[in-house]
Each structure stands twice: as structure tokens, then as C-alpha cells.
Amino acid sequence: MAAIMLLACLTTQAQSSADEMLKRRCADKVKQMCDYIEYMANPQQKVNNRRYYRKAALNLFVGQGNSYEEDGRIRDGVMMEVTSVNRKNPYSYLMKQYFSNLINRLSYSKVVMQTTDVSAMKISELQPISEDTYVCTVYFEQSFCGYRDGKPVYKDITRKRVKCYVKVEQTEDGEEYIVMLGDVTATDTQRL
Numbered sequence: 309m310a311a312i313m314l315l316a317c318l319t320t321q322a323q324s325s326a327d328e329m330l331k332r333r334c335a336d337k338v339k340q341m342c343d344y345i346e347y348m349a350n351p352q353q354k355v356n357n358r359r360y361y362r363k364a365a366l367n368l369f370v371g372q373g374n375s376y377e378e379d380g381r382i383r384d385g386v387m388m389e390v391t392s393v394n395r396k397n398p399y400s401y402l403m404k405q406y407f408s409n410l411i412n413r414l415s416y417s418k419v420v421m422q423t424t425d426v427s428a429m430k431i432s433e434l435q436p437i438s439e440d441t442y443v444c445t446v447y448f449e450q451s452f453c454g455y456r457d458g459k460p461v462y463k464d465i466t467r468k469r470v471k472c473y474v475k476v477e478q479t480e481d482g483e484e485y486i487v488m489l490g491d492v493t494a495t496d497t498q499r500l
Contacts, residue, residue: 330485331431331444334472337487338446341368341470342423345450348410349419355411362407370473370488373404386490391497393464398494416454416461424448434474442474443490451500463500469493 344365348358366373369386376383388406391398401409430447437443447469454462471490476483 327434330434330442330474330487332426333485333487334444334474335426335429335431335446337368337472337489338429338448338470339423339426341365341489341492342421342448342450344368345407345410346419346421346423348407349413349421351414351416352418358411362404362411365407366404368489369403370490373402373407386492388492389468389494391466391494393497393499403492416456418455418458420453420455422451424450440476442476444472444474446470446472453500464497465500466497467495469495 344361347353347361348365350358370376370378371383371385373385375385385402385404387400388403389398389400390406432445432447434442434444447467449465449467451465452463453460470492473488473490475486475488477486478484
């Protein structure tokens, strides 16, 4: 009886450890997205380099920015919700359009963005949505400062959340976990 209880405890600990590792991989993927966004938004970088990071960033998402199926419905693509202290209601863009807008924005001569460190991101518990797919939500903050003529003209901080998908694939070497990002929602924006 004691052996069975020990085995159950070890199994629970192993599952908990695996869940924590997968949640951390989701946060790492979100941080990678934020790093790419910071690069694309920087007008001081070459446009061709910013386009390269657009393509790399789209590969982080379900459908790579194109249409995909979710819950039996075809979606046009993942969405990025944006907010501003100057606008009351959030606005949603297809991710590929949002990234193009970042690259083509000419409003600022310099942009500085900062994102919550991976270790400080909050992550919900993994929830199964099918036999081989789980979801969780990663919460983070992103600050933005736009400059003109060397002076900051707009600063804010936005709280965001990202839906993350973890797909389990069976390989010859065992299970492989593929993390893909979904919709990004802005929950709150405040002027700095």
C-alpha cells in the first residue's frame, strides 16, 4: 500500500514539474514575441531587418498569421488587440497587419519598449482542449515610449494576456511539445 501511495506522489510531482516546464516554455515564447515586436517597432533599424523579424514573429503563432481552425470554426488569423490612453475602446488587428503597421509607422523617430521579465510573467494552469492540445494564458506588461526630435511625446504601459497552445506530438524518441501563440488581448493601458 505504501508503495502505491509513493508511486502516486511521484507521478503527481513529475506531472507538476512537467506542467511548470511547459508553462515556462509558453512564457519564453511570449518574451520572444515581445522582443521581435520591439525590434519591428524601432524606426532606427533597417526596414529589411524589421521585415525579417515580422516573418520570424509570425512563425510563433498558430497558423503563422494565416487562417486556422479552432473549435470547428475557421478563423482569419490570430489577433492583436491594441489600446491607447487617447482612445477608450481597444481595437483588434490581424497579427500580420499589426506587424506591418509597426514596420510602416512613421509617427516617431525613436521607440523604446520594455516587457515584463519572463520570471515575473504570470501563467495560468494548463487546461486540456483536446486529446493532444492544452492551453494556458500568459500575462505581462509592456511599456511604450515614442520620441520625436529626441523628446518623449507619448508614454504608456499596457497589461496584456496571450493565449498559448501546447500540442503534444508522439515521436520515435517520446513526446514532443510544440508551443504556439494565439490571440493577444490588451486588458488595461495607463499613461506613464
